[in-house]
Amino acid sequence: MPAEGEEMRISDIAAPTGVPQQAAGLLERLRAQGPRVHCITNAVAQNFTANVLLAAGCVPSMTLAADEIADFVASADALLVNLGTLDPERRQATETAVAVATGRGIPWVLDPVFVDRSPGRAAFAHTLLARRPSVLRLNHAEFAALSGSEPDGEGLAAFARAHRCTVALSGKADLIGDGLRLAQVENGHPLMARVTAMGCAGSAMLAGCLAVGDDAVEAGAAALLMLGVAGEVAAENAAGPGSFASGILDALYALDAPTLVARARCA
Amino acid sequence: MPAEGEEMRISDIAAPTGVPQQAAGLLERLRAQGPRVHCITNAVAQNFTANVLLAAGCVPSMTLAADEIADFVASADALLVNLGTLDPERRQATETAVAVATGRGIPWVLDPVFVDRSPGRAAFAHTLLARRPSVLRLNHAEFAALSGSEPDGEGLAAFARAHRCTVALSGKADLIGDGLRLAQVENGHPLMARVTAMGCAGSAMLAGCLAVGDDAVEAGAAALLMLGVAGEVAAENAAGPGSFASGILDALYALDAPTLVARARCA
Amino acid sequence: MPAEGEEMRISDIAAPTGVPQQAAGLLERLRAQGPRVHCITNAVAQNFTANVLLAAGCVPSMTLAADEIADFVASADALLVNLGTLDPERRQATETAVAVATGRGIPWVLDPVFVDRSPGRAAFAHTLLARRPSVLRLNHAEFAALSGSEPDGEGLAAFARAHRCTVALSGKADLIGDGLRLAQVENGHPLMARVTAMGCAGSAMLAGCLAVGDDAVEAGAAALLMLGVAGEVAAENAAGPGSFASGILDALYALDAPTLVARARCA
Numbered sequence: 139m140p141a142e143g144e145e146m147r148i149s150d151i152a153a154p155t156g157v158p159q160q161a162a163g164l165l166e167r168l169r170a171q172g173p174r175v176h177c178i179t180n181a182v183a184q185n186f187t188a189n190v191l192l193a194a195g196c197v198p199s200m201t202l203a204a205d206e207i208a209d210f211v212a213s214a215d216a217l218l219v220n221l222g223t224l225d226p227e228r229r230q231a232t233e234t235a236v237a238v239a240t241g242r243g244i245p246w247v248l249d250p251v252f253v254d255r256s257p258g259r260a261a262f263a264h265t266l267l268a269r270r271p272s273v274l275r276l277n278h279a280e281f282a283a284l285s286g287s288e289p290d291g292e293g294l295a296a297f298a299r300a301h302r303c304t305v306a307l308s309g310k311a312d313l314i315g316d317g318l319r320l321a322q323v324e325n326g327h328p329l330m331a332r333v334t335a336m337g338c339a340g341s342a343m344l345a346g347c348l349a350v351g352d353d354a355v356e357a358g359a360a361a362l363l364m365l366g367v368a369g370e371v372a373a374e375n376a377a378g379p380g381s382f383a384s385g386i387l388d389a390l391y392a393l394d395a396p397t398l399v400a401r402a403r404c405a
Numbered sequence: 406m407p408a409e410g411e412e413m414r415i416s417d418i419a420a421p422t423g424v425p426q427q428a429a430g431l432l433e434r435l436r437a438q439g440p441r442v443h444c445i446t447n448a449v450a451q452n453f454t455a456n457v458l459l460a461a462g463c464v465p466s467m468t469l470a471a472d473e474i475a476d477f478v479a480s481a482d483a484l485l486v487n488l489g490t491l492d493p494e495r496r497q498a499t500e501t502a503v504a505v506a507t508g509r510g511i512p513w514v515l516d517p518v519f520v521d522r523s524p525g526r527a528a529f530a531h532t533l534l535a536r537r538p539s540v541l542r543l544n545h546a547e548f549a550a551l552s553g554s555e556p557d558g559e560g561l562a563a564f565a566r567a568h569r570c571t572v573a574l575s576g577k578a579d580l581i582g583d584g585l586r587l588a589q590v591e592n593g594h595p596l597m598a599r600v601t602a603m604g605c606a607g608s609a610m611l612a613g614c615l616a617v618g619d620d621a622v623e624a625g626a627a628a629l630l631m632l633g634v635a636g637e638v639a640a641e642n643a644a645g646p647g648s649f650a651s652g653i654l655d656a657l658y659a660l661d662a663p664t665l666v667a668r669a670r671c672a
Numbered sequence: 673m674p675a676e677g678e679e680m681r682i683s684d685i686a687a688p689t690g691v692p693q694q695a696a697g698l699l700e701r702l703r704a705q706g707p708r709v710h711c712i713t714n715a716v717a718q719n720f721t722a723n724v725l726l727a728a729g730c731v732p733s734m735t736l737a738a739d740e741i742a743d744f745v746a747s748a749d750a751l752l753v754n755l756g757t758l759d760p761e762r763r764q765a766t767e768t769a770v771a772v773a774t775g776r777g778i779p780w781v782l783d784p785v786f787v788d789r790s791p792g793r794a795a796f797a798h799t800l801l802a803r804r805p806s807v808l809r810l811n812h813a814e815f816a817a818l819s820g821s822e823p824d825g826e827g828l829a830a831f832a833r834a835h836r837c838t839v840a841l842s843g844k845a846d847l848i849g850d851g852l853r854l855a856q857v858e859n860g861h862p863l864m865a866r867v868t869a870m871g872c873a874g875s876a877m878l879a880g881c882l883a884v885g886d887d888a889v890e891a892g893a894a895a896l897l898m899l900g901v902a903g904e905v906a907a908e909n910a911a912g913p914g915s916f917a918s919g920i921l922d923a924l925y926a927l928d929a930p931t932l933v934a935r936a937r938c939a
Contacts, residue, residue, distance in 0.1 A: 188601035206523040256740040334722035380921030387647030451716040455868035473790040655912030
C-alpha cells in the first residue's frame with residue numbers, strides 16, 4: 139500500500155479472497171438476525187424492494203414522513219437512500235435520515251438512480267457523497283455521470299479513494315472496491331435488466347448485508363453475489379421477465395450457503 | 406351478558422357460531438355486488454392491495470388528493486385507512502375521508518401499521534380510534550403498543566369494549582372480537598409474513614366484507630378466513646414468496662363457498 | 673371525406689387496412705430502438721407500468737419532481753400523462769411535462785383514469801385535452817363522463833373531430849380513431865380487467881408505439897393489439913389474475929411479429 143498522497147496504481151489493488159465464503163456467512167446472519175432496513179426509495183421500487191428484503195430475511199420499513207423518519211432510522215440497522223423520484227418530501231426525508239444514521243453509526247447505502255438524466259439530481263448526489271455513505275451503488279451510466287471517469291476498476295478505485303467510500307458498480311461484471319481492494323462478481327442474468335427496481339433491490343440487500351457485517355467491500359460483494367446467484371437460479375425456470383421477477387424472490391428465499399459458494403464466480 | 410359497568414370476564418364472551426357459513430355468504434355477495442372500496446394506504450401496499458381486492462371481486466380506488474378524496478369516499482361502499490407511510494398528504498386525506506365516511510354511515514377499517522415504531526403515528530392512531538372505526542385491524546406488536554395490553558383474547562375484549570369497536574388481531578391464530586363475542590380463525594400460512602402488504606391487503610378485504618355485510622365481527626372473521634384459506638391453497642404450489650404472492654391472488658379469485666367451508670378452522 | 677364544416681357520417685369513416693402488419697413493424701422498432709417513455713402515473717400503476725414497458729423493449733422513467741421533470745421529458749421519446757391519484761405534485765408535474773412535450777414535438781398520451789368518479793379530475797382532463805394530446809386513451813365510463821356521448825364508434829368519431837385528437841377507447845372491442853378512420857381490435861381477455869393498472873400499462877405502451885411510429889391511429893391500434901394478444905397468450909397458462917399478471921409480461925417479452933399477425937382480430 140502506497141504512502142498517503144502517493145499515486146496508487148491499479149496493480150497495487152488487491153482482490154479480496156474468500157468472497158463466496160464471506161457471503162455465505164452474511165447470508166446466514168441475515169436469516170438469523172433479521173436486520174431492520176429502512177428504505178428511502180422511489181414509489182416504483184418500494185414493493186419489489188420490500189419483497190426482496192423479506193425474501194432475504196430482512197425487515198423492511200419505507201416511511202418518508204418528516205415527523206417520523208427519525209424514529210424509524212434510529213431503530214433500524216441500516217439505511218438505504220435511493221434518489222429515484224426525487225421530490226421535495228424525499229429530499230427532506232433524506233437529510234433527516236442521513237443525519238440520524240451518521241450520528242448513530244448506522245451504515246447507509248447511496249443509490250443515485252438516473253443521476254445521468256437530471257443535473258439537479260447529480261448535484262444532490264454530490265452533497266450526499268460528502269456525507270460519506272458506507273457504500274455508493276450505481277450502474278455504468280450513473281458512475282460516468284457522477285465521476286467523469288471510465289466505469290472500470292481503475293476509475294472506481296480513484297473515485298473511492300477521493301471520496302473515501304466503497305463503491306459497488308453493477309454491470310456485466312459487478313465491481314466492488316474501496317480503493318485498496320477490488321472484488322469482482324460475475325454472477326447474474328440479462329433478465330435482471332428487464333425487471334424494474336432490480337438494481338434498487340440490490341442496493342437494499344447491500345444495506346441489509348452492511349447491517350450484519352463489518353466490512354463494506356465484503357458486504358457489497360456478498361449482496362451482489364446473492365442477487366446474482368438467485369437471478370441465475372430463477373432464469374433456469376423463467377419464461378420471461380414476469381415469471382423471473384417472482385422466481386428471483388423464490389430463489390433468494392431458498393438460497394443457502396452451499397449453493398452460493400458452488401455457483402459463485404468471483405475474483 | 407353482565408350489566409353495564411360490571412366487569413366482564415373472558416368466560417362471558419361467546420364464540421360466534423357459523424363463521425365459515427357466514428363467510429361463504431359474504432364471499433358470494435362480494436362477487437355478486439362488486440363493492441367499491443376506497444383505500445388510503447401506503448405506496449408499498451397500493452398495487453398488491455388493489456390486486457387482492459380485484460381478485461376477490463371488489464372495485465378498488467386509491468386516490469389521496471385533497472380536492473377529490475371526498476367524492477371518491479362518498480361514492481364508495483367502504484373505506485380503508487392504513488397508516489403506513491404517514492405523510493402530511495395522507496394525514497389530511499384521512500381526516501377528510503373519515504369525516505365523509507362517518508357522516509354517510511360508510512363502514513371503515515383502521516390499520517395502524519408500524520404504530521410500534523413511531524410515537525407520532527401512535528398519537529394519530531388514537532385520535533382516529535376516537536372517531537370509531539368499524540374495525541381496527543392490527544398485529545400483535547401494534548396492538549401491544551396501542552393498548553398497553555397483552556395481545557390475547559382478554560386484552561382484545563377489554564380494548565374493544567373500552568373503544569366500542571371491533572378488533573381484528575392477526576397472528577398465528579387471528580382473533581376477531583367486539584368485547585361480547587370472540588371469533589378465532591386458525592387458517593393461514595407462514596409465507597404470508599414473507600410478502601409485503603399481506604396484512605394491508607387483509608384489511609382492505611375486511612373493508613370489502615363490511616360493505617356487503619351487517620356485522621363487523623362476521624365481516625372481520627370472514628375476510629381473515631378467506632385470505633387464510635387462499636394462503637393455504639397458494640402455499641401448496643408455491644416455491645417461495647414470489648410464486649406465493651401471485652398464487653394467493655389466483656387462489657382468492659378461484660375461491661368458492663364449498664372450499665371455504667371445508668378448509669375453515671374457526672372457533 | 674366531407675368538406676370542412678359538413679356533417680360526417682359514420683359510414684364515411686374508413687377502417688384502416690394492414691393494422692396487424694403495421695403493429696408487427698412497430699413491435700420490431702420498439703425492440704430495435706428502445707424508446708424512452710416518461711410516465712406521470714399513479715403510485716398503484718408505476719411498478720407494473722415500468723415492467724410492461726421493459727418487457728416490450730422500452731426504457732421507462734417515472735419521476736414527478738418539479739425541478740427535474742423537464743429534464744426527463746426533454747430527453748424522452750414519448751410522454752404518458754395518467755390522472756390516477758391526482759395530487760398537487762402530479763398536477764404541477766403534468767403542466768411542466770406537457771409544456772416541454774408540446775414545445776419539442778414529443779408525442780404524449782392522456783389517460784384520464786376515473787374521470788367519472790371526480791368532477792375536479794374531469795375539469796383538469798378538459799384543460800389537458802385543449803393542449804392536444806397525441807392520443808386520448810380511456811374506457812367506456814370515462815369516455816361517457818368526459819364526452820357526454822355514447823362510447824361507440826360514432827361517439828368516438830365526433831369527439832375526435834371536435835377535439836382534433838386520436839381516441840383509443842378500450843372495451844370488449846377496442847376502438848381507435850381520429851374522426852376519419854376507425855380501427856377495431858378484438859383481441860384481449862377478461863382477466864385483463866382483474867389486474868390493476870392493466871389499462872394504465874396499455875396507455876404507456878401506446879406512448880412507446882407513438883415514439884417509434886408516425887401515425888397516432890396506427891400506434892394506438894398497435895399498442896392495444898400487442899397487449900391484447902399478449903393477454904390471450906398469458907391466459908392460456910394462467911390459473912387466475914396473479915399468474916396472469918406475470919404471464920402477460922412473459923408473453924409481451926416473447927411476442928414476435930408472426931404471432932402478432934396470426935392472432936390479430938382487427939377491423
